[in-house]
Amino acid sequence: xxxxxxxxxxxxxxxxxxxxxxxxxxxxxxxxxxxxxxxxxxxxxxxxxxxxxxxxxxxxxxxxxxxxxxxxxxxxxxxxxxxxxxxxxxxxxxxxxxxxxxxxxxxxxxxxxxxxxxxxxxxxxxxxxxxxxxxxxxxxxxxxxxxxxxxxxxxxxxxxxxxxxxxxxxxxxxxxxxxxxxxxxxxxxxxxxxxxxxxxxxxxxxxxxxxxxxxxxxxxxxxxxxxxxxxxxxxxxxxxxxxxxxxxxxxxxxxxxxxxxxxxxxxxxxxxxxxxxxxxxxxxxxxxxxxxxxxxxxxxxxxxxxxxxxxxxxxxxxxxxxxxxxxxxxxxxxxxxxxxxxxxxxxxxxxxxxxxxxxxxxxxxxxxxxxxxxxxxxxxxxxxxxxxxxxxxxxxxxxxxxxxxxxxxxxxxxxxxxxxxxxxxxxxxxxxxxxxxxxxxxxxxxxxxxxxxxxxxxxxxxxxxxxxxxxxxxxxxxxxxxxxxxxxxxxxxxxxxxxxx
Amino acid sequence: xxxxxxxxxxxxxxxxxxxxxxxxxxxxxxxxxxxxxxxxxxxxxxxxxxxxxxxxxxxxxxxxxxxxxxxxxxxxxxxxxxxxxxxxxxxxxxxxxxxxxxxxxxxxxxxxxxxxxxxxxxxxxxxxxxxxxxxxxxxxxxxxxxxxxxxxxxxxxxxxxxxxxxxxxxxxxxxxxxxxxxxxxxxxxxxxxxxxxxxxxxxxxxxxxxxxxxxxxxxxxxxxxxxxxxxxxxxxxxx
Numbered sequence: 001x002x003x004x005x006x007x008x009x010x011x012x013x014x015x016x017x018x019x020x021x022x023x024x025x026x027x028x029x030x031x032x033x034x035x036x037x038x039x040x041x042x043x044x045x046x047x048x049x050x051x052x053x054x055x056x057x058x059x060x061x062x063x064x065x066x067x068x069x070x071x072x073x074x075x076x077x078x079x080x081x082x083x084x085x086x087x088x089x090x091x092x093x094x095x096x097x098x099x100x101x102x103x104x105x106x107x108x109x110x111x112x113x114x115x116x117x118x119x120x121x122x123x124x125x126x127x128x129x130x131x132x133x134x135x136x137x138x139x140x141x142x143x144x145x146x147x148x149x150x151x152x153x154x155x156x157x158x159x160x161x162x163x164x165x166x167x168x169x170x171x172x173x174x175x176x177x178x179x180x181x182x183x184x185x186x187x188x189x190x191x192x193x194x195x196x197x198x199x200x201x202x203x204x205x206x207x208x209x210x211x212x213x214x215x216x217x218x219x220x221x222x223x224x225x226x227x228x229x230x231x232x233x234x235x236x237x238x239x240x241x242x243x244x245x246x247x248x249x250x251x252x253x254x255x256x257x258x259x260x261x262x263x264x265x266x267x268x269x270x271x272x273x274x275x276x277x278x279x280x281x282x283x284x285x286x287x288x289x290x291x292x293x294x295x296x297x298x299x300x301x302x303x304x305x306x307x308x309x310x311x312x313x314x315x316x317x318x319x320x321x322x323x324x325x326x327x328x329x330x331x332x333x334x335x336x337x338x339x340x341x342x343x344x345x346x347x348x349x350x351x352x353x354x355x356x357x358x359x360x361x362x363x364x365x366x367x368x369x370x371x372x373x374x375x376x377x378x379x380x381x382x383x384x385x386x387x388x389x390x391x392x393x394x395x396x397x398x399x400x401x402x403x404x405x406x407x408x409x410x411x412x413x414x415x416x417x418x419x420x421x422x423x424x425x426x427x428x429x430x431x432x433x434x435x436x437x438x439x440x441x442x443x444x445x446x447x448x449x450x451x452x453x454x455x456x457x458x459x460x461x462x463x464x465x466x467x468x469x470x471x472x473x474x475x476x477x478x479x480x481x482x483x484x485x486x487x488x489x490x491x492x493x494x495x496x497x498x499x500x501x
Numbered sequence: 502x503x504x505x506x507x508x509x510x511x512x513x514x515x516x517x518x519x520x521x522x523x524x525x526x527x528x529x530x531x532x533x534x535x536x537x538x539x540x541x542x543x544x545x546x547x548x549x550x551x552x553x554x555x556x557x558x559x560x561x562x563x564x565x566x567x568x569x570x571x572x573x574x575x576x577x578x579x580x581x582x583x584x585x586x587x588x589x590x591x592x593x594x595x596x597x598x599x600x601x602x603x604x605x606x607x608x609x610x611x612x613x614x615x616x617x618x619x620x621x622x623x624x625x626x627x628x629x630x631x632x633x634x635x636x637x638x639x640x641x642x643x644x645x646x647x648x649x650x651x652x653x654x655x656x657x658x659x660x661x662x663x664x665x666x667x668x669x670x671x672x673x674x675x676x677x678x679x680x681x682x683x684x685x686x687x688x689x690x691x692x693x694x695x696x697x698x699x700x701x702x703x704x705x706x707x708x709x710x711x712x713x714x715x716x717x718x719x720x721x722x723x724x725x726x727x728x729x730x731x732x733x734x735x736x737x738x739x740x
Contacts, residue, residue, distance in 0.1 A: 087740060096738035223616065224597035228580045229540045229561045268599060268620040269642065274667055278640050282615045283574055283593040292535070296558040296577060299516055300540035346740045420739060 006086050007072045010052050012045035018064035019043055025056035025065060030423040030435055053416035055425035087346070098346035101419035101429075103246060103338045103383055103405055106350050111357035111490070112389045116499055118480045119465040127469050129460035135470040136459055137195075138168045138399055140237075140377040141306045141330045160330060161306045163217075163237055165400055166195030167456045168471055169390060171448075172335075172381050172402035173219050173241065173310070175201030177254050177263045177275070178342035178419070179408075180436040181208075183428045186411055186444030188212035193445070194452050199402070202241055202252070202277060204266040210234045217308065220297065222251060223277035225267040229300060237331070238297050239308040242281070242290070245339030245382040248312030248353045252277040253343075258422055258431055287323035294328040306330035313337060313359030313382065314352075318366035325367055325376045333402060334359050336382025340405040342429055343420035356382035357396060361494045364397025364476055373476075387458035396494065397476040410451040411444045507531045507550065519546070528552075533572065538565055542582070554591070557584050560601060573610070576603050579625065585709055589631065598625040598644065602702075605629045606710045611659070612636045617669060619643030628706050635659030638725070642668040647699055649674045649706070649717060656680060663725050671725040672699055679723050687728040692721040 012033060021043050026034040031049045034056060036042075050067065057065045074082050087098060120126040127134070141162035148156040171187045184198075184206065191198040192215045199217040204226015209216070218235035220227050232238055243249065254275040264271040284290050294307050309324045310333040311317070317334065324332050336356025341349065360380045367373040380393050381402035393401050409415065412426040419429035427439035459471070468474050482499040483491050491498055504527045507515055512534040519526065519537065524544060528537065531550030538546050538556060541563035548556075549568045557565050558577040570588035574596060581600040589607035597616045600623035608631035615636065617625050625644035633648045637658045646669070650657030656677040663671055663686040672691075673679070679688055696703070696718065703717045 090738050090740060094736065094738040096736040098740040099737040100740050224578045224599075227559075227578050227597075228599070229542070229559050232540070232559065268623075269618055270620060270668075273642065276616075276640060276642065276665070276667060278616065278665070282612055282636075282639065283577065283596045292554055292574065293577075296536050296539055296555040296574075299536040299555075300559045302520065345737075418739070420737075 003089065003092075006048070006089060007070065008047040008050065009070055009082075010050055010067050011047045011070045012050055012056075013066050013068055014043060014045060015064045016042065018062040020062055020064075022061060024059055024061060028055045028059050028425060030425050030430075030432070031421075051416045051418040051421070052414075053418070053425045054414045099343055099420050100346040100349055100417060101341060101343055102415060102417040103340045104350050105417070108337075108355065111355055111486075111494065112385075112392050114484050114486050114490075115357075115392045115494070115496065116482045116484055117388065117391055117395075117462055117466070118482070120467040124467045126467050127464040129457075129464045132464070132469060134460040134463060135472070136168060136456055136463075137164065137166045138377075138471060139164055140379065140399055142376065143374040145374060161237075161304055163197060163306055163331070164195070165197065167452055167459070168394060168398075168400035169384075169452055169455060170196050170217070170379070170400060170402050171198035171407045172339075172404035173199035173201040173217075173239065174342070174404060174408075175203030175219075175254075176206055176266050177201075177203040177258055177431070179429055180424075180427055180431060180439060181206065181262065182436055182439040182441045182444065183408075183411060184209060185441040186439070186448060187407065188216065189441065189445040190448035190452070191215040193449050196452065197236060199239060200235070203254075203263065203275075204268060205231055205234060206262060206266045219310075220293075221277050222279070222281040223275060225269065225275060225277075228268070232297065232301050235305065237306045237308055238301065239310055239333065240290075240293060240297070240329075241310050242284070243310065243312035243314075243335065244341065244344075245312045245335030245337050245353055245356070246341035247344040247348045248314050248337075249279060250345070250348055251279040260431060263431060287327050290324065290329075291327040298328070308333050308379070310335060312339075313354045313356055315354065317354070317359045318362045321363040321376075322366055322370055322372070325372045329376060331377045331379060331399075332363070333379040333381060334363060335402075336360075336380070338383035339381055340383075340408070341419075356380050357392075358490075358493050360393060360398055361396045361478075365495055368476070387455035388462070390455060391459055391462045391474070392481060394471060394474050395477050395480045399475060406451070407448060410447045411439060412447075502527055502547075504529060507534055510534075512536070512553070538563055541565075557582070560584065562601075570607070576601070579603075581623070587710070590629075592634070594629075595625065595627045598627070599623055600625050602626040602705075603628070604706055604709055605631075607631045608633065610634045612639065614638045614641065614644070614646045614671075616640040616642060617644040617646070619669065626702055628702050629657075630706065630710060630712070632657035633659070635661055636664070637662045638666060638669070638671045639664045641666040641671065641727075644669045645699070645702070646671045647674075647702055647706075648672070650720075651712070651716070662686070666725070666727045668727060672696075673723045673725070674717070674720050675723060676720050682725070685728050687726045689724045689726070690721060691724050693718045696722060 139162040142160040187198040202221035213234040216235045219239045221241040256272045308331040309329040313336045337353030377399040380398040424430040481496040508530045531552040533553040535553035540559040542561040545564045555574045560579040560582040566585045573591035576595045579598040584603045586605040590609040592610035594613045611634035613633045628647045664683040
């Protein structure tokens with residue numbers, strides 16, 4: 001049907017003066033974009049299959065390739081964008097729910113970009129992190145509200161179990177299945193080397209990675225895949241996944257085609273069967289029910305591990321967080337609407353939930369107002385892109401952040417947003433052995449360590465500039481932030497003043 | 502066998518005491534103490550009184566025998582072992598159970614056996630002597646649920662049985678016609694001569710609760726399996 005021909009949004013451009021027809025591009029592309037035309041001996045590219053992952057561009061030995069946005073366009077229309085039109089064509093053709101990957105790409109306001117960080121001048125000297133000690137390590141978990149002494153007056157240890165992070169950054173939940181073995185190995189090894197944590201996601205923990213347990217957060221979601229006693233005991237903390245920023249209110253569905261080999265073994269479900277995570281936990285309909293799951297996990301692990309409850313940032317997030325803080329959870333993780341995903345319905349990803357900046361500020365304020373902020377630590381997620389975002393998040397009230405997309409970018413992801421296809425040319429979001437071997441865990445691990453170490457250094461520089469030598473003193477310190485180009489209401493929710501005030 | 506009186510402890514202390522003991526124990530006088538035998542392995546725990554929610558969650562091989570009723574979320578995410586209930590069970594029995602078995606003499610509440618799954622040699626089994634509430638076996642991914650409907654002539658399960666089912670089997674002993682079932686479910690009638698597949702479990706039930714086999718096989722079964730023609734899936738379009 002000619003109606004359904006969608007002119008490619010991007011074009012593969014080849015410089016034939018440079019191309020030597022070595023066919024590297026052809027071998028590197030799992031989407032079969034490139035082919036050799038035998039008659040002419042020239043390479044041909046079918047742009048309609050290109051997902052813009054830049055694998056061929058990066059590996060072309062003669063730099064003969066580039067991918068450019070096509071200048072082909074529909075007739076100009078401010079209301080009916082090319083995106084709106086082509087999505088209607090796709091759905092009229094298939095009758096299917098539109099499925100996308102990675103975080104919300106739409107142009108919603110980004111509040112991190114409208115916040116500016118303070119620095120000391122003259123009266124309160126800045127600190128040089130190269131010369132002075134700077135503390136960026138944090139402890140996550142419930143903090144005691146009182147000192148307890150025994151009959152001899154000695155302090156008793158009434159501290160709940162804590163996670164110790166050398167840097168207030170952790171790798172967020174990405175399941176084995178949605179990403180590859182080599183990607184998980186890179187994350188696990190980097191977390192160990194950095195003294196931070198990575199998160200198994202809801203797909204269980206591969207037996208090879210139990211040895212990184214001290215730096216692992218194990219996740220329990222509605223499908224309970226791979227959840228058993230040894231799994232719960234293997235990690236440093238247990239995370240209950242109630243929601244995900246990219247798809248609040250809906251579950252997950254890993255198709256049977258991806259449940260192969262080790263993925264099947266790790267999830268403990270048969271090969272080729274669908275892995276369905278229902279939208280809600282069908283045993284949780286209230287905070288009391290959540291409390292029951294929190295305590296059953298604590299009982300099963302003898303109160304040795306903190307329990308994290310992860311929710312998506314939605315309209316009533318502060319009231320929900322207040323309930324969670326009373327459920328016995330030690331840590332609340334909040335995932336904003338720009339958070340990544342291996343697959344989510346486009347309409348949900350792009351329209352449901354709220355920005356993490358507003359959610360975080362509102363939750364931190366609510367918990368302080370209610371006097372229960374120390375009952376829990378707050379971890380925020382949902383598109384933390386740089387060390388500046390980390391500093392701003394901490395100043396808005398976060399104890400630490402989760403990074404997912406940023407970590408994948410460090411591993412080589414080019415944000416082509418095509419994870420759902422399972423044909424990731426960078427060997428990250430795929431289980432195809434020909435593709436997964438492209439990600440070398442030695443290099444992946446090193447790159448993750450580089451990224452987080454660089455951010456740590458930058459965080460220290462920014463803290464030093466503010467005259468703060470401990471990240472604990474920055475947490476919730478909104479005087480260190482000023483808004484730019486925001487309305488009164490936005491400033492009120494964020495709890496910051498406008499620049500110049 | 503060591504005896505522990507649950508009334509002597511607050512629930513958290515009781516669970517500490519149970520964990521600190523080894524070998525078989527008897528727990529007496531339970532009155533809603535939660536999380537008993539979470540993740541327990543290699544022992545037998547006999548319980549009198551009514552234990553609280555999440556009894557035997559993540560159970561890892563232990564056998565629990567309850568002489569009276571039990572409450573909600575018994576055997577949540579159970580991995581192996583056996584739970585015997587000489588009474589009725591509350592809601593969300595055997596949620597996401599992966600292995601082992603649960604035998605209930607009486608009825609079970611809503612959401613029995615939701616999202617049970619099986620893997621390799623692990624195949625979870627729930628046998629309910631009486632009737633089950635609504636949402637029985639929702640999202641069932643594997644394993645076996647048998648509802649015997651003893652003492653009842655009506656269909657022994659409520660509405661929405663097997664919604665989203667994509668694996669496993671549900672057997673309901675009844676002559677009454679099933680209500681309208683979700684499209685993900687296939688129903689077949691199996692008379693007494695075709696039930697050899699579930700005989701070992703019927704025989705266990707018969708022995709455990711002293712119900713004659715002749716009574717268990719006096720009625721035929723409705724066997725519910727996932728409908729391969731209308732599987733649980735949505736059609737997606739890459740975008």
